[in-house]
Amino acid sequence: MDQAKNFTKGFIRENPVFILMLGLCPALGTTTSAFNGMGMGLATLFVVLMSNIVVSLIKDFVPNKVRIPAYIVIIASFVTIVDLVMAGYMPALHDQLGLFIPLIVVNCFVLGRAEAFASRNTLVSSIIDGTGMGLGFTLALTLLGASREILGSYALFGHQFIQEDGMLVFILAPGAFIALGYLIAIIDKLNKK
Amino acid sequence: MEYIIIVLSAILVNNIVLAQFLGLCPFFGVSSKISTASGMGGAVMFVMTIAAIVTYLISHYILIPLDLIYLRTITYILVISSLVQMVEIMLKKVSPPLYQALGIFLPLMTTNCAILGVAILVIQQEYTLMSGVVFAIAHALGFTLALVLLAGMREQLELLNVPQAMKGNPIILVAAGLLAMAFMGFAGMV
Amino acid sequence: MAKRESTFFNMVFALLVITLIASASLGFIYELTKEPIEAARTARKNSAINSVVPDFDNNPVEEQYTMEVAGGELVFYPAIRDGELVGTAIETFTNRGFSGEIILMVGLLPDGTIHGIEVLEHRETPGLGDKIETGKSGFHLQFEGNNPAEDFQVRIRQDGGDVDAITATTISSRAYCDAVMRAWNAYMHDDAVTYELPSREEAVERVLPPFGNNPLREDYRIQYLGRAYNIFPGRRGRTYTGVAVESTSDSGYIAPVRLMVGFDYTGTISGIEVLEHSESPNYGDLIENARSNFYKQFIGKNPGEDQIRIKEDGGIIDGVSGATTSSRAYCHAVRAAWEVFMKKDLNQGKLYPEYFP
Numbered sequence: 001m002d003q004a005k006n007f008t009k010g011f012i013r014e015n016p017v018f019i020l021m022l023g024l025c026p027a028l029g030t031t032t033s034a035f036n037g038m039g040m041g042l043a044t045l046f047v048v049l050m051s052n053i054v055v056s057l058i059k060d061f062v063p064n065k066v067r068i069p070a071y072i073v074i075i076a077s078f079v080t081i082v083d084l085v086m087a088g089y090m091p092a093l094h095d096q097l098g099l100f101i102p103l104i105v106v107n108c109f110v111l112g113r114a115e116a117f118a119s120r121n122t123l124v125s126s127i128i129d130g131t132g133m134g135l136g137f138t139l140a141l142t143l144l145g146a147s148r149e150i151l152g153s154y155a156l157f158g159h160q161f162i163q164e165d166g167m168l169v170f171i172l173a174p175g176a177f178i179a180l181g182y183l184i185a186i187i188d189k190l191n192k193k
Numbered sequence: 194m195e196y197i198i199i200v201l202s203a204i205l206v207n208n209i210v211l212a213q214f215l216g217l218c219p220f221f222g223v224s225s226k227i228s229t230a231s232g233m234g235g236a237v238m239f240v241m242t243i244a245a246i247v248t249y250l251i252s253h254y255i256l257i258p259l260d261l262i263y264l265r266t267i268t269y270i271l272v273i274s275s276l277v278q279m280v281e282i283m284l285k286k287v288s289p290p291l292y293q294a295l296g297i298f299l300p301l302m303t304t305n306c307a308i309l310g311v312a313i314l315v316i317q318q319e320y321t322l323m324s325g326v327v328f329a330i331a332h333a334l335g336f337t338l339a340l341v342l343l344a345g346m347r348e349q350l351e352l353l354n355v356p357q358a359m360k361g362n363p364i365i366l367v368a369a370g371l372l373a374m375a376f377m378g379f380a381g382m383v
Numbered sequence: 384m385a386k387r388e389s390t391f392f393n394m395v396f397a398l399l400v401i402t403l404i405a406s407a408s409l410g411f412i413y414e415l416t417k418e419p420i421e422a423a424r425t426a427r428k429n430s431a432i433n434s435v436v437p438d439f440d441n442n443p444v445e446e447q448y449t450m451e452v453a454g455g456e457l458v459f460y461p462a463i464r465d466g467e468l469v470g471t472a473i474e475t476f477t478n479r480g481f482s483g484e485i486i487l488m489v490g491l492l493p494d495g496t497i498h499g500i501e502v503l504e505h506r507e508t509p510g511l512g513d514k515i516e517t518g519k520s521g522f523h524l525q526f527e528g529n530n531p532a533e534d535f536q537v538r539i540r541q542d543g544g545d546v547d548a549i550t551a552t553t554i555s556s557r558a559y560c561d562a563v564m565r566a567w568n569a570y571m572h573d574d575a576v577t578y579e580l581p582s583r584e585e586a587v588e589r590v591l592p593p594f595g596n597n598p599l600r601e602d603y604r605i606q607y608l609g610r611a612y613n614i615f616p617g618r619r620g621r622t623y624t625g626v627a628v629e630s631t632s633d634s635g636y637i638a639p640v641r642l643m644v645g646f647d648y649t650g651t652i653s654g655i656e657v658l659e660h661s662e663s664p665n666y667g668d669l670i671e672n673a674r675s676n677f678y679k680q681f682i683g684k685n686p687g688e689d690q691i692r693i694k695e696d697g698g699i700i701d702g703v704s705g706a707t708t709s710s711r712a713y714c715h716a717v718r719a720a721w722e723v724f725m726k727k728d729l730n731q732g733k734l735y736p737e738y739f740p
Contacts, residue, residue, distance in 0.1 A: 025306045029214030062397045063389040070401050076267035077405040081412050088419030102266040102313055106306040108218055173212050174374035181366030185358045263413045
């Protein structure tokens with residue numbers, strides 16, 4: 001497979017959130033601001049990249065029947081590492097993301113990459129795939145976070161550009177669903193062109 | 194009284210799907226029909242309650258005494274996935290009708306973040322075993338309620354003329370958004 | 384390397400190796416991050432304590448104590464400066480937030496005035512409920528310097544109080560007030576342990592050496608240095624065994640302390656009870672007999688021979704830690720009682736200890 005395409009497929013064409021509708025829980029739950037969305041995206045990027053690497057390395061060592069539990073253990077370990085490191089060095093962001101950090105482990109998109117890609121491909125393509133898909137996920141979360149922050153607090157990355165209260169609904173739960181709905185519609189439209 | 198507050202809060206005020214964004218994959222994945230939605234709800238309740246009990250026991254009798262709380266994520270997910278397998282095998286043997294009803298949903302449970310999420314929340318919020326069980330059942334009820342309501346809306350949506358660009362996932366997300374907005378009306382009730 | 388077959392041994396072996404490596408590396412990372420996590424946690428707690436109480440020179444985290452209240456536990460961090468309690472930071476909570484629990488650090492001065500408030504944890508909606516945070520709005524400012532005991536109702540205006548809720552954030556604001564009042568109530572009323580102070584009758588009975596009469600019916604007053612003292616003589620038959628003096632200190636930490644001090648005929652202290660005080664909960668109130676052994680240091684001492692002062696003032700009494708002023712007031716009241724007991728010329732005719740054999 002063309003490695004450039006392999007890298008960019010996660011951005012739009014096979015974007016985990018906008019197209020595959022995977023990993024929606026963190027996508028909606030943590031994107032109250034662009035910064036939080038990006039933080040969550042990067043944490044997931046680390047996990048998907050590292051687990052892709054390890055899975056691709058040990059794919060021949062693990063018997064077929066127990067591969068899923070083995071992948072889960074690997075993913076859970078990296079999730080715990082992210083959890084611990086963030087709690088130690090980025091306590092503020094860690095508090096904001098809260099429960100959604102341990103829940104990366106059940107993000108179907110991470111296990112999906114390990115099972116569907118890394119277990120069948122070489123180390124290099126797995127790294128490229130993990131990075132590309134992780135960046136695509138980060139992109140989606142940042143975009144969703146940015147749109148909610150712009151509409152909901154008239155701010156972007158914490159910089160307020162209109163000194164007023166925003167359209168609060170976009171910060172609240174309903175706004176998350178609605179904003180993602182419209183973003184998907186827009187991306188679909190762009191995709192078809 | 195404490196239990197009533199837990200139940201009301203979990204089902205209406207802090208609905209697991211519409212306010213806490215847990216379990217969204219099945220929420221969108223199995224909400225096309227009311228019948229499958231309620232089947233999924235039953236399976237979630239079953240697994241969520243058992244998972245909450247088992248993870249509670251493991252936390253309080255193994256992880257906390259041994260100061261191994263940092264292994265929480267990895268232990269829970271392993272316990273939940275083996276639990277799902279066991280439940281599946283046992284249901285098949287013990288109660289074939291129940292297995293018929295819930296069986297196809299069980300494999301989806303491992304990657305349902307609502308299950309792991311509730312298990313972690315029970316420990317984080319320091320519930321006792323009994324209130325933890327009530328908490329889990331109430332969250333499962335809240336999940337089922339949201340799922341069935343969305344399924345009802347989607348069945349109606351089938352009959353509507355939706356703008357071309359919004360067809361499919363976008364309109365479902367907007368519908369879920371409106372549902373979440375309705376649930377916001379319960380805020381402050383507890 | 385060819386794919387390994389799914390034999391039982393292979394499966395168990397592979398999983399075993401993976402879990403071993405996983406848990407070993409997690410243990411390693413855990414040890415590595417343990418300190419930063421702990422440091423981040425204490426740093427946050429310390430900075431919250433620093434900003435809600437006046438300057439102190441002790442380590443409040445080391446001297447923390449907890450109190451069970453309905454629904455949970457409050458943690459108290461006493462701030463002490465020069466041996467004196469200057470304020471208490473209280474880690475308090477409420478479950479009435481828009482999205483569950485909110486944890487606050489509320490700083491109270493010893494008389495219950497709110498000195499500062501910081502939000503430690505919350506899950507309120509960003510852009511809305513999170514305005515309760517100190518950096519995001521001036522919401523907390525309206526609490527500072529006010530005392531809920533003095534006509535400042537810690538409720539939002541919609542509920543008939545004096546607090547302006549944050550726009551569109553009634554529930555979070557209401558929850559915030561709830562958490563503040565939980566801390567304040569626990570601090571002021573000491574919900575967990577309330578000991579009844581003894582009545583005058585009980586106190587007289589406890590502090591006097593054995594007696595057979597009814598001292599309360601033979602009481603009288605003495606004026607000394609502009610203050611009135613109630614005297615309760617105890618006797619057996621016609622022989623006086625001791626006397627109880629009701630004595631008040633010049634001033635306590637918040638208000639004067641009123642004691643009942645019993646002496647035997649030699650002027651040796653036979654017992655002391657606290658009748659009334661308004662000292663700080665868990666500090667000054669340790670002078671109460673039910674709360675500490677502070678009073679036992681006095682029993683058997685004779686103020687004529689022993690320096691009834693705290694050690695800081697050159698005496699023999701160990702002050703209650705963190706409550707120097709309260710201890711000092713207590714000693715003062717004891718000395719005043721003794722002086723009244725000894726001054727023969729104060730009350731013509733009925734002098735002590737001349738009654739004694």
